[in-house]
Amino acid sequence: MSSKFLKLVLILFLVNSLSGEDLFLPLPQNIKHNTKKAKLGKKLFLDVRLSGDETISCATCHSLQNYGVDGLKTSFGIRGQKGSINAPTVYNSEYNFVQFWDGRAKNLHEQAKGPIVNPIEMDSSFEKVVLKLSKDNSYKKEFNEIYSDGITIENIVNAIAEFEKTLITPNSKFDKFLRKEITLSKEEAEGFKLFKSKGCIACHNGINIGGNLFQKIGIFGKFKKDENVQTHDLGRFNVTKKEYDKFYFKVPSLRNIAKTAPYFHDGSIKTLNEAVKKMAYHQLGRFLKKDEIDKIVKFLHTLTGEINETE
Ligand code: HEC
Ligand code: HEC
Incomplete structure (x- = not known):
């Protein structure tokens, strides 16, 4: 045994x-968080520019009105590609001791990098995402107000993780x-x-x-x-x-x-x-x-x- x-x-x-x-x-009933970061994080969570062909956002698979899931057996990523695993909810995920079914990410910050570069989910690269968002003046302003080094991948996932914290x-x-x-x-x-x-x-x-x-x-x-x-x-x-x-x-x-x-x-x-x-x-x-x-x-x-x- x-x-x-x-x-x-x-x-x-x-x-x-x-x-x-x-x-x-x-x-x-409430959770302490940085409101500016969370607001930016929400915008990023809903932004299809995080995906290679700009068709998919985090919310495509984790619908915020639908308790953080897509209701499908397994999710569809970009170009209609079918994943092999069920999408868990993003609500209350801050309270899970590790992220993903197999626990391969230790926290939400680390987790958020995964889907962006996953070839059957958002299939982009960190460089591409940073470049795309840097062309958007309102993002530039928002990032610069919060982070001294502006738009970077670390700051992108930091803001997303801060938003996810509020999803209780x-x-x-x-x-x-x-x-x-x-x-x-x-x-x-x-x-x-x-x-x-x-x-x-x-x-x-x-x-x-x-x-x-x-x-x-x-x-x-x-x-x-x-x-x-x-x-x-x-x-x-x-x-x-x-x-x-x-x-x-x-x-x-x-x-x-x-x-x-x-x-x-x-x-x-x-x-x-x-x-x-x-x-x-x-x-x-x-x-x-x-x-x-x-x-x-x-x-x-x-x-x-x-x-x-x-x-
Ligand atoms: C030995 C540990 C263990 C016990 C005991 C246990 N569970 Fe689970 N439960 C799990 C694991 C691990 C999973 C995920 C399994 C998977 O997805 O393959 C799970 C998944 C579930 C799910 C599906 C969750 C989801 O999001 O898909 C439900 C519902 C559930 N358990 C309810 C129960 C109920 C009710 C009982 C008692 C009758 C129970 N569990 C007993 C470990 C346990
Ligand atoms: C194509 C659909 C899809 C997209 C897009 C997507 N996810 Fe997921 N998400 C999943 C699936 C499927 C899993 C489970 C994968 C696994 O465990 O291996 C997952 C897991 C997670 C988890 C872990 C939850 C837990 O309880 O373990 C979090 C948090 C999460 N996603 C947040 C995000 C964020 C943030 C984005 C955007 C940067 C995103 N997801 C984009 C499908 C998606």
Whole structure:
């Protein structure tokens, strides 16, 4: 048995000895940020000039009104190229301990460089983007007001990351419950109880109800048949090349999960009910009854927060 598996057993044991609420935190209602940088960052986030052929912006795949996702199984990049992996939301991503499904970027600043040069996403280069934006006088002015060295790639991603920090979704029903302002309905409360007692909480906890550790998909039973496994299914292994990291992913945040279908790194699961059923089986070795799944899904709906977005 691997040491990681033993760790999980230990987590499950510890979790069962806690009451549960202590493992979560509500999102703050406001977040400290540099307003000038965030405003510039938003403009960049929406700007198609960051892509090689000026057809795609960050928001193409991370729609701000649509809870930060495109709702597709896998995203389409420039020239209609189809990606191999599902686009996670950009909301609350500041609270994830690393970025991307396989955790290859350590923070939002580092992350934002990825899509710009990814050949099947925006397919540009840092030089091209800097050159294009430097021809725009309003950008020149805005950058110079904030940064002593004006328009550079580091400053571009710094502003984008500052904007992304502001993308929080506070005041979900669950957060209000954690703040003791309201109670959950009977079914939601039962769903929360099941979420804890069945062991979901071992991996999905903390302020983002996930986003704070790597775990394997398919601990009890393979998620995919060997012949169907593709490179992107290997997760963390693609970063570390360590055999024991195969099929490990950043545990995703469950905030706004009712709004961000389809599910899992490959976008293969269409509904939340199916995702919960699969999780119970592959991660915990359990078969849940239909009404247990329904209740957990009711609970998951309480994780939908407010977006304050008027593009
Ligand atoms: C063509 C679609 C597409 C575009 C354009 C795009 N992204 Fe993404 N984004 C994705 C996909 C797909 C992933 C997951 C990739 C992975 O994990 O390997 C991702 C991951 C992310 C993540 C990580 C979230 C998490 O929880 O791990 C952030 C943050 C993000 N993108 C922000 C941006 C920003 C900022 C831009 C613009 C500079 C951008 N994206 C452009 C599709 C896109
Ligand atoms: C051992 C750790 C672990 C446990 C226990 C666990 N999960 Fe997960 N969960 C993960 C990982 C890892 C993923 C990402 C899997 C992937 O994309 O391939 C995930 C993904 C999900 C997703 C899809 C998220 C998305 O954005 O696509 C949902 C919903 C979910 N889990 C709910 C649950 C529920 C409900 C339970 C309890 C029945 C549970 N999980 C138990 C680790 C766990």
